[in-house]
Amino acid sequence: MEREQQIRAGWLIDGSGAAIRKNLLLTLKGPVIHGIEDFTESGCHPDVPFIDLSDCCILPPLVDCHVHITLSGSMDPHLRRKQSGADYGAIRHRISRNISTYLAHGILAVRDAGDCHGHGLRFKEEKAYRNELPVIVKHSGSGWHRKGRYGRMIARCPREGESLAAAFCREDEHNTDHVKIIQSGINSLTDYGRETAEQFCLEELAELVKTAQRRGLKVMAHANGAHPVRTAIVAGCDSIEHGFFMGEENLRRMAGEGTVWVPTICTMRAMGRATRSDLPGSDPEVLEKTLQQQLRQLGFAKSAGLKVAMGTDAGSWGVDHGVSLASEIQLFMEAGYSLPQALRCASVSGAELLGVEQHIAELRAGGPATFIAVNASPAMLALRLAAVKGVWLNGVLQGRDLRR
Ligand SMILES: [Zn+2]
Structure with missing residues (x-):
């Protein structure tokens, strides 16, 4: 079975140029984004690993x-x-x-x-x-x-x-x-x-x-x-x-x-x-x-x-x-x-x-779970790019463990 993860995002900038979305739940299944929905406590599955990034912007690399x-x-x-x-x-x-x-x-x-x-x-x-x-x-x-x-x-x-x-x-x-x-x-x-x-x-x-x-x-x-x-x-x-x-x-x-x-x-x-x-x-x-x-x-x-x-x-x-x-x-x-x-x-x-669009693409359901989380609100994002909290490559968090 493919590994699932749930990530709460403070903000999502999906790379399409569309407006910023707030307070979302991303569900990852293996290397892809399975779903992006508004976050609610009841929407979280207790058996699936959960990472709280409610203080972060999630965006494509x-x-x-x-x-x-x-x-x-x-x-x-x-x-x-x-x-x-x-x-x-x-x-x-x-x-x-x-x-x-x-x-x-x-x-x-x-x-x-x-x-x-x-x-x-x-x-x-x-x-x-x-x-x-x-x-x-x-x-x-x-x-x-x-x-x-x-x-x-x-x-x-x-x-x-x-x-x-x-x-x-x-x-x-x-x-x-x-x-x-x-x-x-x-x-x-x-x-x-x-x-x-x-x-x-x-x-x-x-x-x-x-x-x-x-x-x-x-x-x-x-x-x-x-x-x-x-x-x-x-x-x-x-x-x-x-x-x-x-x-x-x-x-x-x-x-x-x-x-x-x-x-x-x-x-x-x-x-x-x-x-x-x-x-x-x-x-x-x-x-x-x-x-x-x-x-x-x-x-x-x-x-x-x-x-x-x-x-x-x-x-x-x-x-x-x-x-x-x-x-x-x-x-x-x-x-x-x-x-x-x-x-x-x-x-x-x-x-x-x-020519790397198969790796770095808009963040949407069905697309690759490759993105970064920056510890900043949208207003501060451009000033705080170095505050990268996590990098996901095809569903795998690189480096440290951020699970609750
Ligand atoms: Zn040059």
Whole structure:
């Protein structure tokens, strides 16, 4: 007989974007949610194990669609240089630490956006990792950028005279989960909205996308500015990363094409909160204006029905793993998303982008009993993501025993 469990939930946010429900009883049967009903004392079966989480929000596991798992969010330029040149032994520990941090924040899947040495891929290949922790990590390995352009820390370039698709085929990596392309520069910290040229032309990028698709791989494109974003969408890239200053025309185009947007707004908030000595040469007014412009774009995306998934760019300057997802959730709410809508972007929508929707899905009767319980009311949830009380994977509580 399948093991049954009863869980009393203070609040349930089911991942669909629908309103928060209060005071419920979840019944689990083996690996699935058998029922979700209003809680009453008489509705509880005395012979079935019971866990009281009336002080917790229950929600689907979180997904961070844009991390750099081999890096930390340090703001120290010396440390950043050191970590980008570190050998695999040191990086392996950092990756393990980052994975533990994700778990502590209820993040059960992340998509890595590149490291120039491919250390993340090597980590993936290690047998030990497969049993390490229940966090799914999707790896791109080293991304691709144009020689002489931005991207050296996280990507490599095609050889002289070689096309992007030819370079991708030459490397012939069978263990990557997706492909990362750098299609523009980064945002100017002093010159508001300054656009950089595209790194790859439409034809070259489209050829790469087709080649990747034949191998069943999605393409994520780092792109800011109207023109680089347009070529990435038209070339068929699956997701636009960052997308600062892409403009409403591109947002509408993405809605039409089904392209997913990962706006990584908290990068700009991190830089905006730094002092001038932390970030020499930056203009705080430009950073704040850039942040506000991205929030307006996100508000427009919501009204245009665009698919948006949440990613933080954790590991980039000032963006720490785990906790930065909480700040991204708050930024989505500043842009006009309700908490359940923001959490949908941070869970179910991200799971679809990563192709892990069989594991992380809306919480409903008949669906997988995979969820997290956070010791917070909805009002405090975004501030208390680290207060994860329990993680259930297919009906099994990970770690400690919470039964009464
Ligand atoms: Zn990134």
